[in-house]
Amino acid sequence: MWWIYALLSALFAALTAIFAKIGIKGVDTNLATAIRTVVILIIAWAIVLYKGAEHGMGNLTKINWVFLVLSGCATGLSWIFYFKALQLGKVSQVAPVDKLSVAIAIMLSVIFLGEPLTLKSSVGAVLIIAGTLVLIF
Template sequence: MWAIFAILSAIFAALTSILAKIGIEGVNSNLATAIRTIVVVFMAWFMVFITGSQSGIIDINKKSWIFLILSGLATGASWLCYYKALQLGKASKVVPIDKLSIVITIILAFVFLGEQITIKTLIGCTLIVAGTFVMIL
């Protein structure tokens, strides 16, 4: 089931890039990010209430709060940079560079989470980096 959600995530991320590139024409990238964020906040809370998950908020421990807040700050910084990059550059160049986050995530997962890096992972990362350079040149 996780793979289905991952594929849907990729599809929606692709749509996000195209819709954002069209939408930010003539709009300040920070303002565009703020508008997008409001929509995401409403959508997320809508899903919380639809699924009845709101009662779980009191069970979140301090460590989880800290890391969820830090994750939110990282997301905000990522979105602000992404929208500015989309406003200044071509989507076909910005998106491949943005997807280098895959390689960075694998490295960070190794360092902080103790996840293993296999030969297959190294080959995949190498191909992603090489593919990114081919696409942006």
């Protein structure tokens, strides 16, 4: 079932690039990011409230809070730089570079999470990097 969610994530990430490229014409990218963030905030909290998941907030530890806040900061910075890159470049070049995050995440998961670096994940990361280089040059 996880792969269905992953495919939906990829689909909506692709749509994000297309919609953003059209929506940021003549707009400050920081303003565009702020608007996008408000929309995401409303949708995310609507889902939490609909599912009754807000009751779980009391169970969050200090470590949960620290790393969720850090993740939010990283996401915000990623979006700010992504929108600026989209405004300046072509979607067909920006999106593949953005997807280098997959190869970087594989490397960081080995370093910080102790996940095994398998031949399969190594080859996949190398292919992602190679594919990105082909698409941007």
